[in-house]
Amino acid sequence: DALADGDRIYAVIKSTAVNQDGGTDSITAPNPDAQKAMLQEAAAKAGIAADDVAYVEAHGTGTPLGDPIEAGAIGEVFGQARANGPLRIGSVKCNIGQLAPAAGIAGLIKTALVLQRGQIPPSINFRTPNERIPFDALNIEVATSATALDGGNAHALVNSFGFGGTNACALLARHAPPAPR
Secondary structure, three states: OHHHHOOOOOEEEEEEEEEEOOOOOOOOOOOHHHHHHHHHHHHHHHOOOHHHEEEEEOOOOOOOOHHHHHHHHHHHHHHOOOOOOOEEEEOOHHHHOOOHHHHHHHHHHHHHHHHHHOEEOOOOOOOOOOOOOOHHHHOEEEOOOOEEOOOOOOEEEEEEEOOOOEEEEEEEEEOOOOOOO
8 A cells, every 4th residue: 555655664574573471570570481482483474583673672671580581582683593693683772762662652753764775773872882782692682883784685673662561562573665667
């Protein structure tokens, strides 16, 4: 419909996945197994491998508990299986702050622009890596400078979490316009 209407297409949503943390120590304690399962489901539904994901827009809670768990899930599912260098991650929160219920849509907009423009913007205000995140072992790195996306058919993932344990993600692909007829 967007093509037929002549609308601008920034990215294409290839798959989504949603699940719930289930029982945890508290309402704010994330479940790493649930996060990994959700990420694996999104990749499987889209039929892509770890190397196909060039960027992950993390929820980036900025909390001592949440960030290491999220980074661990992202790294275990997409980072460690990569053969072409570390997976770049970022979070729009470092650019515009915590938007509470609007955080997911801000991440989706940023990620669509990343794919459309072919460039990952720097995570401004990121200075000191969380010492509880083993970036090298997870094969992930925070984008600290503008970086071109890897590959011509790049995919990117948006990760977002709810306060009560809902995990959600959307896997996007760069839009490839159809060849003229």
